[in-house]
Amino acid sequence: MGLRLRLRIPPHKSSPRSPSYLLLCVLALSFFSFTALLLYKVDDFVAQTKTLAGHNLEPTPWHVFPRKSFSEASKHSQAYRILQCSYFSCPYNAVVQPKSLQSDSGSSRRRTQQSQCPDFFRWIHRDLEPWAETGVTKEHVKRAKANAAFRVVILSGKLYVDLYYACVQSRMMFTIWGILQLLNKYPGMVPDVDMMFDCMDKPIINRTESIPTPLFRYCTNEAHLDIPFPDWSFWGWSETNLRPWEEEFGDIKQGSRRSSWDNKQPRAYWKGNPDVVSPIRMELMKCNHSRLWGAQIMRQNWEEEAKGGFEQSKLANQCNHRYKIYAEGYAWSVSLKYILSCGSMTLIISPEYEDFFSRGLLPRENYWPVSPTDLCPSIKYAVDWGNANPSDAERIGKRGQSYMESISMNRVYDYMLHLITEYSKLQKFKPEKPSSAKEVCAGSLLCFAEQKERDLLERSRVVVPSLDRPCQLPDADRNRLERLIQQKKKTIENVRYMEMKRTERGSR
Template sequence: MAAEGAGGRGGRAARYPPLSALVASAIAASSAVIVLAVVHSAYDDAVSRTRTLLGHNLEPTPWHPFPHAKGRPPARAALRCAPSIACLPPLSRPRPPPEPANASSSSSLSSRGNNNNKQCPAYFAAIHRDLAPWRGAGRGVTRALLDAARRRASMRVTITGGGRRLHVDLYYACVQSRALFTVWSLLQLMRRYPGRVPDVDLMFDCMDRPAINRTEHGGDAAPPPPPLFRYCTTRDHFDIPFPDWSFWGWPETNIEPWNREFKSIKSGARATRWADRVPTAYWKGNPDVASPLRVALLGCNDTALWRAEIMRQNWDDEAKSGYQHSRLSSQCTHRYKIYAEGFAWSVSLKYILSCGSMALLIEPRYQDFFSRGLEPRVNYWPVTEMGMCESIRDAVDWGNANPGEAERVGRRGQRLVQGLRMHAVYDYMLHLLTEYASLMDFRPVAPPSPDAHEACEASLLCLADDKQRRFLEASRAEPAADEPCVLPPPPAAA
């Protein structure tokens, strides 16, 4: 309005400039548009050809869905700086004696020289269930199955040389720095257990929705499905869940590596006693992720009627303000915290459980590797999607009528993720890859593709920006002083 008023005071001449001025302005504007288009095209082309491993050619939103395969940007030369950097082997110690044939399973790995005899957490047993489709006579992981998994994968990862060399062949750019931190996680596993990580060849996808549907590949008589690793699975899919990138940090949302972040959240939780916490349910997140569940959750934002406080998270505003209002350690002030899946699987579950509040889970469909350890009414409280607001209200009313038991449910959830320290994450990775390697019917070699590159810590740090590099360096592993936990063998029926 102010601009319009300023123009009006100039009279008729100001409102109707000479024709020559209009022509000159049009030519200048057209030239500027052409120049900007050329620069933008060149920039897009340059970005798509470099630093793709970090996902810099995507919009900076934590939940950017690809509508279909053709919309996925190409990977191209993502590890461009790697050839100029020597990929040194990880820290080493004397290698263990070679295993006898057919003895590379996790059960033999766990029992070998394990003096502490520490059993793995119960949810580790899901490794056997996840890999069951490839176990048994006439089955196994073949090259043909691996090739079939490629069309769903974002990258192929091979570990060779006795667990000392890692190659990556990228097929499309992952969201943000997911690929960067996922590759880093494997390098840190090799660093923690030098010479113990098996040689493997696997396909990995970095998106949030499983793709290997049981209805297409199920049945005992059917051939095994394509083996595809990702961050989650469901009861209706064969995708193999693997620890997600955020355990090593999520720089785009300012979430620190897991050991640091959990310690910070737990410290924040101690600041408010259970009795002093707000006796309502709390959720803060992004509802604008093509999630009908989260949109419906907005309708429960009434503390008097539904006992719930629902907060919209704007990540763009948070980034501009330095994440001052999104620190997870400051969000443990309510007795109840809600977990609602978004477009698909959500990374937020472990952070919600960390508060020690009673977690209210709204019928989660997706499972990550540790959530198989959750038990309803033991370490979380189930909420139904149908009649969601009423279900939240009933859970809060029950908890406030039974505060001692509600607090114990919250504490048990917190203990579950407290046991999920990085040593447990690495043990899970090691057992999963060792079991997977025992099912392969071929010897892994470095990918023959000219686009495949060897990755090492130096090459990834070269690609990272300052903030990513800080997170990567903060999440470096050290060689393990103890043996991995003991994974029981699979049930005889499996």
């Protein structure tokens, strides 16, 4: 009987199927994890993106001020705005090769007539003298960064800005806008350049430094080597409701004609903010006595003015006095150009600081010098002298107004062009775009601007390139400038002597 081997094969068991919802859960979890990671990375990226409006920028440590608050409704809307404005607002433009001012002379597009620049343009040579022998090296620029709020690099007509610190209010935005308009006005004529800027008031580069660094700002003085550059308010100042310069000047001049000289109040007038760490303005407040000192001194509260729509601070309505006073603030003040524009005899309290155009002013020619050490009596003497010599006083006032009329935006752009051009000639290196710098164009800057800022910026936009060539820069003439400086000092000394003689007569 044979044996049969029976193999028992266990029945096949099918493996359990994974429920479909597990796959969906894995996919959903992966998607949300990726989204969360992406949002985290985007937020982190945005938090490190510095902007012309002041996002992610600390105030300058050498002049601390409150950080700017922003109006975006949410964190995400702010992030979207930063990304959109910083990275997606500048269209591609063909590279424009810079050409020299001399080579432009044969251009058929531009008119052949070329006027001479005002004499104060000679100060460009004087301002750049500290680097005439050494030139401007990469090391100079690197060391200047310690005192800079931002860096401007122009390459083939494109503007790149590297941001280090925030500037108070909208100064940075309007300054950069001005440089963009220069590129629009003179396309192909602005050379490649690498410049460090500070946007606060007081100069900081001491003349005694053995290796001075080139730093651009809005003013300078005898003890410092900071290079004066036209200030932001030429394109508007949104926080004080000031429009672009030529609009403001036109209205101020028109306002000055509402009253004849004889009908203007025979007193000196000042309206401003004394609470800016300005000893001279605090001293000026003591001169507010029409009979005793011949002066009307008024405190300006900008917060209250803003609430009232700036109705009480319109500059065109402040030309009703024969004499107007200029007093420096924390340093120099943008108010000088508006005060001179009234056509009143401007009483300038001997300034410590100078901007780019004020160095062309001449005492007793287009303003009257006032002593800071004997302030109220000095103001009183100027008022009495003017009232005793009305034709001469009116003539000084009109010359001051004419001087400011000559500082047209054409001349402002010409000054910028010549200053940048002469500075670029000193560079001992080929400028390059810093890795952290971003291209800035009109679109990206306007993208960051609030509505009020945008309105002013658009009104100051250069729409078409200039058909006129820039004015011709005068040659360097140090002796001429020295003679001018000595002439000013002598005239001021003569005025002080006149004041002293009257004081002596009064004490007898």
